[in-house]
Amino acid sequence: MNAADALAESIVNELRALGIDVALRDVHLERPARKEHGDFSTNIALVLSKSLGRNPRELAGELAASINARPPRNLEVAQVAGPGFLNFRLRPAWLHEALGEIVTAAESSYAAPDLGHGERTQIEFVSANPTGPVHVGNGWFGAYGDALARIMTRTGWSVSREYYVNDTGGQIRLLGESVLARRRGEVPPEQGYQGEYVGEIAAQYEGSDDVVEAGRFAAEQILANIRATMERLGIHFDEWYSQAFIEESGRVAATIEELRSRGHIYDEGGAVWFRATTFGDSRDRVLVKSNGDATYLAGDLAYHRNKFVERGFHRVIDVFGADTHGQVASLRAGMEALGIDPSRLEVRIGQMISLVSGRMSKRSGNYVRLDTLIDEIGPDATRLLSLLSSIDQATTLDLDIVKERSAENPVFYVQYAHARIASIKKVAFERAVDTRPIEAVDLGLLEHERELDVLRTLVDLPRVVEEAAVDRAPYKLTNWVRRLAGDFHSFYHDCYVMGEGVAPDLTQARLWLVEAARIGLSIGLDLLGVNAPDEM
RNA sequence: GCCCUCGUAGCUCAGUGGAUAGAGCACCGGCCUCCGGAGCCGGGUGCGCAGGUUCAAGUCCUGCCGAGGGCGCCA
Numbered sequence: 001m002n003a004a005d006a007l008a009e010s011i012v013n014e015l016r017a018l019g020i021d022v023a024l025r026d027v028h029l030e031r032p033a034r035k036e037h038g039d040f041s042t043n044i045a046l047v048l049s050k051s052l053g054r055n056p057r058e059l060a061g062e063l064a065a066s067i068n069a070r071p072p073r074n075l076e077v078a079q080v081a082g083p084g085f086l087n088f089r090l091r092p093a094w095l096h097e098a099l100g101e102i103v104t105a106a107e108s109s110y111a112a113p114d115l116g117h118g119e120r121t122q123i124e125f126v127s128a129n130p131t132g133p134v135h136v137g138n139g140w141f142g143a144y145g146d147a148l149a150r151i152m153t154r155t156g157w158s159v160s161r162e163y164y165v166n167d168t169g170g171q172i173r174l175l176g177e178s179v180l181a182r183r184r185g186e187v188p189p190e191q192g193y194q195g196e197y198v199g200e201i202a203a204q205y206e207g208s209d210d211v212v213e214a215g216r217f218a219a220e221q222i223l224a225n226i227r228a229t230m231e232r233l234g235i236h237f238d239e240w241y242s243q244a245f246i247e248e249s250g251r252v253a254a255t256i257e258e259l260r261s262r263g264h265i266y267d268e269g270g271a272v273w274f275r276a277t278t279f280g281d282s283r284d285r286v287l288v289k290s291n292g293d294a295t296y297l298a299g300d301l302a303y304h305r306n307k308f309v310e311r312g313f314h315r316v317i318d319v320f321g322a323d324t325h326g327q328v329a330s331l332r333a334g335m336e337a338l339g340i341d342p343s344r345l346e347v348r349i350g351q352m353i354s355l356v357s358g359r360m361s362k363r364s365g366n367y368v369r370l371d372t373l374i375d376e377i378g379p380d381a382t383r384l385l386s387l388l389s390s391i392d393q394a395t396t397l398d399l400d401i402v403k404e405r406s407a408e409n410p411v412f413y414v415q416y417a418h419a420r421i422a423s424i425k426k427v428a429f430e431r432a433v434d435t436r437p438i439e440a441v442d443l444g445l446l447e448h449e450r451e452l453d454v455l456r457t458l459v460d461l462p463r464v465v466e467e468a469a470v471d472r473a474p475y476k477l478t479n480w481v482r483r484l485a486g487d488f489h490s491f492y493h494d495c496y497v498m499g500e501g502v503a504p505d506l507t508q509a510r511l512w513l514v515e516a517a518r519i520g521l522s523i524g525l526d527l528l529g530v531n532a533p534d535e536m
Numbered sequence: 537g538c539c540c541u542c543g544u545a546g547c548u549c550a551g552u553g554g555a556u557a558g559a560g561c562a563c564c565g566g567c568c569u570c571c572g573g574a575g576c577c578g579g580g581u582g583c584g585c586a587g588g589u590u591c592a593a594g595u596c597c598u599g600c601c602g603a604g605g606g607c608g609c610c611a
Binding site: 028029030032034037041043046049056078081082083084085087112127129131164166168169170171243252268269271272273282284285287288289290291293296297299309321322323324325326327328329349351354385388389390391393394401406410412413416417419420423424425426427428431452463467471475476478479482483486489490492494496497498499500501502514536 | 538549554571591606
């Protein structure tokens with residue numbers, strides 16, 4: 001049993017002894033922000049005081065006295081603090097035991113709680129339209145989606161990464177028109193695509209003057225390019241799902257028929273309408289235009305029906321940009337109308353990424369290619385840059401500042417910690433330092449505050465991974481990795497592992513501490529999709 | 537007009553309803569006899585405004601102000 005569980009159990013038992021019945025799950029132990037407040041603290045006395053009509057400090061005092069009289073394993077002392085908190089200081093042995101557990105579990109199973117129980121989950125992200133190269137705006141959340149997939153996989157979900165390819169409709173025709181115009185040596189239409197890439201594609205295009213044929217040809221070229229960019233970032237999609245396929249396979253028509261049979265369709269003005277207001281949307285929506293074309297929403301409903309019903313995903317997480325969040329209400333309404341529990345669809349809205357020169361747009365040609373950013377600062381720094389903060393945070397990128405700061409990018413700070421670890425191991429090997437199995441090492445020698453700080457951070461990893469998974473918030477893991485790297489750098493500076501005057505037994509203990517730090521960094525960086533190099 | 541997200545230090549951002557709100561960058565000082573100085577140590581009164589809920593609010597609720605995004609028979 002770990003220290004927190006033993007503490008919680010003791011709290012429940014001692015409360016019962018005082019005649020207060022409380023469930024184990026209602027006892028919340030947290031790791032205080034300030035070290036002076038001990039290793040764990042609980043607000044249970046504050047929570048209970050109201051219903052019991054008792055003074056919280058007094059209650060906490062009684063509880064502390066009982067716990068101190070029969071202390072659980074490794075507890076040094078329980079103390080009342082502030083308005084009625086109960087703080088617990090543990091003996092360092094609890095951290096030494098944790099170190100043993102970390103090293104034993106190692107990368108494969110430390111901080112890998114099964115929260116998802118194998119639930120089949122699809123994460124759809126990026127899905128940038130194949131009408132131009134992926135840029136730092138529409139590609140920004142690629143690292144987010146991929147890191148989330150990694151984190152949820154580690155925590156027991158069965159995750160599939162998906163890219164929805166919008167390869168049909170008006171924009172493809174517009175793309176085709178732009179290509180054909182370039183081939184004729186003309187400027188693309190005003191609303192068309194102005195980027196240089198259109199000319200490059202036009203030079204390769206040998207097909208007919210049909211706008212759809214030209215558009216699809218261009219979309220294929222562009223998609224191959226997007227795929228290559230994603231690969232550079234280490235992002236591999238399990239599925240590239242085509243909107244054209246959804247339409248041409250009859251699924252759109254079938255979805256509309258199902259809605260009709262459920263009574264949610266009416267015809268008006270030559271168009272087919274979905275009565276979305278029945279399900280909370282702000283207005284009804286057209287599914288088939290009067291010209292006979294399906295709308296984007298019709299395709300999207302068919303697509304999501306395909307995800308849930310045909311492919312059997314129990315949960316779908318769509319990562320959208322704020323510019324398309326307007327479609328969410330309609331999509332949810334459609335799911336409900338189709339008899340699919342809308343709570344199975346999770347939509348994460350990422351705020352907009354813009355340039356100092358203004359909003360990015362493929363049509364106008366004002367954008368920075370993701371490839372360009374990767375060329376400038378490398379794939380690891382590119383990924384971490386977008387994983388530093390919550391996706392709720394709107395970001396304005398100044399490429400000059402990003403480049404300038406790339407030398408001080410947090411990614412180097414973290415990777416440098418990993419490289420130092422590798423270096424220590426290398427030196428240990430070169431000097432033929434004897435390495436004993438952990439059972440034969442006195443970990444109790446690890447008493448330096450720097451050593452304990454590293455351990456304290458490492459024991460937090462399981463909780464951090466869990467939070468990152470449940471909150472769909474990879475940046476929480478980024479924060480943790482940076483904290484661990486900082487703790488390690490401080491340790492490295494103050495505690496020589498093999499320096500002069502370091503007792504051989506202490507060297508042994510520190511080598512295991514270093515190994516645990518390596519495991520933690522390795523897990524964290526892997527979940528973020530960032531390399532953990534041995535040399536820099 | 538209605539809806540969504542966000543306002544925290546000069547800048548970029550953390551902060552599961554808890555205790556004295558923290559990091560990085562920038563700026564100013566220190567620190568290399570040891571395993572990599574891409575490092576370490578020190579220097580800090582800032583939660584947009586006003587109410588409310590609570591033992592406790594940066595965090596939850598309401599209103600206002602400000603920023604971004606949406607509200608198509610576009611995708």
